[in-house]
Amino acid sequence: MADTGFITDISASELRTIALEVAHEAGRLIVDARPDELLVATKSTATDVVTDMDQRAQDLIVRSLVDRRPRDGFLGEEEGDTHLGESGITWVVDPIDGTVNYLYGVPAYAVSIAAVTGDPRVEGAWTTVAGAVVNPVTGEAYSAARGEGATREDRSGRLTSLRASSVDTLGQSLVATGFGYAAARRAWQAAVLADLLPDIRDIRRIGSAALDLCRVAEGSVDVYYERGLHPWDLAAGWLIVTEAGGIVSGSDGEPPGERLVIAAGNAVRDSFVMRLEQAMSACNVTSD
Numbered sequence: 492m493a494d495t496g497f498i499t500d501i502s503a504s505e506l507r508t509i510a511l512e513v514a515h516e517a518g519r520l521i522v523d524a525r526p527d528e529l530l531v532a533t534k535s536t537a538t539d540v541v542t543d544m545d546q547r548a549q550d551l552i553v554r555s556l557v558d559r560r561p562r563d564g565f566l567g568e569e570e571g572d573t574h575l576g577e578s579g580i581t582w583v584v585d586p587i588d589g590t591v592n593y594l595y596g597v598p599a600y601a602v603s604i605a606a607v608t609g610d611p612r613v614e615g616a617w618t619t620v621a622g623a624v625v626n627p628v629t630g631e632a633y634s635a636a637r638g639e640g641a642t643r644e645d646r647s648g649r650l651t652s653l654r655a656s657s658v659d660t661l662g663q664s665l666v667a668t669g670f671g672y673a674a675a676r677r678a679w680q681a682a683v684l685a686d687l688l689p690d691i692r693d694i695r696r697i698g699s700a701a702l703d704l705c706r707v708a709e710g711s712v713d714v715y716y717e718r719g720l721h722p723w724d725l726a727a728g729w730l731i732v733t734e735a736g737g738i739v740s741g742s743d744g745e746p747p748g749e750r751l752v753i754a755a756g757n758a759v760r761d762s763f764v765m766r767l768e769q770a771m772s773a774c775n776v777t778s779d
């Protein structure tokens with residue numbers, strides 16, 4: 492039974508099963524109950540959208556988790572009662588990661604649910620012990636439990652153990668990234684990308700950090716990096732990458748967080764981090 496640190500009443504694999512079950516439930520809701528007219532509001536900027544289905548999915552996830560584990564804590568992207576709970580486990584949830592894709596009907600969005608220990612509101616003060624990322628359109632369900640590896644289950648039930656890529660040269664690396672909702676941030680991210688692009692194989696912009704991290708874990712991209720992520724964007728994907736033999740970090744050895752998240756296969760990680768930091772220092776960070 493995998494170690495969940497000081498949590499005694501449940502194993503990491505049982506938490507993984509709960510994360511998968513609840514993510515599939517919410518996935519069915521956002522696909523099957525999607526109204527013809529989505530109600531859309533904005534958050535940090537005019538392009539940072541939230542739909543009524545983001546909130547409905549989070550409310551369903553909270554109900555399902557409280558039913559199963561009433562003493563656990565909760566931190567979600569949308570409106571909701573953030574609390575740490577008494578059990579030592581906190582659920583970190585993004586009900587629809589890739590909301591813009593969901594709005595446009597691009598089949599690259601996911602429900603991301605992670606069970607963490609520590610305080611997910613404080614960078615560096617928490618660790619994921621189990622997590623699941625479900626793309627309800629493709630049916631792909633990625634999951635991991637600490638010390639138990641990472642898998643992808645597809646709609647036919649086929650289970651694949653995940654291994655991050657073994658690419659060892661920057662020039663051969665397929666890199667995924669993302670852009671924020673604020674124009675100044677995007678301008679800076681574009682400048683960093685323009686500096687990087689001549690030295691990598693190519694770029695992919697998928698539109699969901701949770702799915703980008705799962706792609707690093709399965710090796711369908713070699714590297715992913717992004718600035719501006721929240722705990723709910725990365726909590727589950729982080730463990731799925733590390734249990735697949737990849738590395739997730741911030742820059743300068745910091746923990747992954749708002750400033751930067753880098754996920755990569757072991758063999759190319761160091762040369763990519765060095766090249767990215769060169770690009771970031773070449774582009775005046777203060778404009779971000």
Ligand code: LIP
Pocket residue numbers: 568585587588589590591668669670671672698699700701717724
């Ligand atoms: C999205 C992230 C994506 C990022 C977007 C946005 P959301 O999360 O998954 O990587 O590029 O700007 O933050 O808003 O769809 O939950």
